[in-house]
Amino acid sequence: MRHALGTGALAAPLLRRVADDHATYRPDSAARLATVAMDLIGTAVAERAGRTDALPEEARRRTLLQQAHAFIEERLGDPGLDPAAIAAACHISVRYLLVQGAFADRSDPVMAAIAAGLSRWFTVYAYDRRGRGDSGDTAPYAVEREVEDLAAVIGAAGGTAMVFGGSSGAALALEAAAVTSAVTHLAVWEPPYHVDDSAPPLPGDFAGQLGALVAAGRRGEVVERFMVEAAEVPLSMLDAMRGHPSWAAMEAVAHTLVYEAAVLGPGNALPAARLAGLTQPTLVLNGGESPA
Incomplete structure (x- = not known):
């Protein structure tokens, strides 16, 4: 655990402090410190093994907070201490x-x-x-x-x-x-x-169908189908929407609705x-x- 830099540098002094002062801690404080210590040890080992991806998210979050706190405490009064410096030190x-x-x-x-x-x-x-x-x-x-x-x-x-x-x-x-x-x-x-049957099913080739309408110059139909089938806008609202000044702008980007359908994939699954x-x-x- 003899690291000059990184998580090991945080774990070593914390473990020494816990060992020296353990009799003075309340049970809840001791439990919190033990959790932090185990996070730091686990992270230090994972860093050495190149497997930080295997750490639980909560452990990574607590370790990151400890790293940020340590960096700030060491540099209190430093005019260069700012969010950018903290982020760079913590690799965020x-x-x-x-x-x-x-x-x-x-x-x-x-x-x-x-x-x-x-x-x-x-x-x-x-x-x-x-x-x-x-x-x-x-x-x-x-x-x-x-x-x-x-x-x-x-x-x-x-x-x-x-x-x-x-x-x-x-x-x-x-x-x-x-x-x-x-x-x-x-x-x-x-x-x-779409993660269950509460949303109306979309055609598996929805992007292709919209693309064919764009190619045929039927941009208004593209907007209508996207709004009704993908955005679930009630048909009763379409007439009012067509009469709104924003409808022309929506038709102007109708080709990008094909892209949205492609990003979501077949059936928005x-x-x-x-x-x-x-x-x-x-x-x-x-x-x-x-x-x-």
């Missing part, structure tokens, strides 16, 4: 990338509000997914290219980032996290996977086996009482 990111869902681009007001909230603590990046806003749309489309786009944005931002995705953007964020460690943490809001391999800490958000 202070960057947050936002990934929007259907019909939206980086100017989306909901994403702008999320960015404003996060910007108190993080450097926030928003980008236009391909086929919308200021981004290009090189054919042919493939989900892998969208994942590469996301990774390229993270690369330009500094190499790693936490990622927030909403709706189908959440599904894209999950796909990216499955193939690149540049995504360090995830927060996903309502990825629209949850890719459980693939997502089970994720090692990044992930927060899944769901709610039906938002003021929006």
Whole structure:
């Protein structure tokens, strides 16, 4: 356990303190210290073995907190102590990338509000997914290219980032996290996977059907089908939506609805086996009482 740096450096003095002062601890305090000590020992061993991925998430979280606390305590009064320095020492990111869902681009007001909230603590990046806003749309489309786009944005931002995705953007964020460690943490809001029979079934070739309508110039039908079949908007609301000024803008990005369907995959089925391999800490958000 004689490490000059890293988790071992935290574990050794803690173990000495526990051994010297164990008789003075209350039972609950002793239990907490024992848990932290075991976390640090386990993490130190896992680091040496190159198997930190095998550690329980809660153990990794507690160890990270100990590392951050130790770094801060050693540098109190240092004018260079700031969130960026702490993040660099703990090998975490202070960057947050936002990934929007259907019909939206980086100017989306909901994403702008999320960015404003996060910007108190993080450097926030928003980008236009391909086929919308200021981004290009090189054919042919493939989900892998969208994942590469996301990774390229993270690369330009500094190499790693936490990622927030909403709706189908959440599904894209999950796909990216499955193939690149540049995504360090995830927060996903309502990825629209179908996990039971409570949602109406979607055709297995939904993306292909929408693509055929786009090719035929029937953009309005693409929007209608996506809204009714994927977003579950009641048919009774469509007439009012068609008369709204935003309908033309929705038709303008109708081709990207094919991309959303491709990201979700056949029938919007949850890719459980693939997502089970994720090692990044992930927060899944769901709610039906938002003021929006």
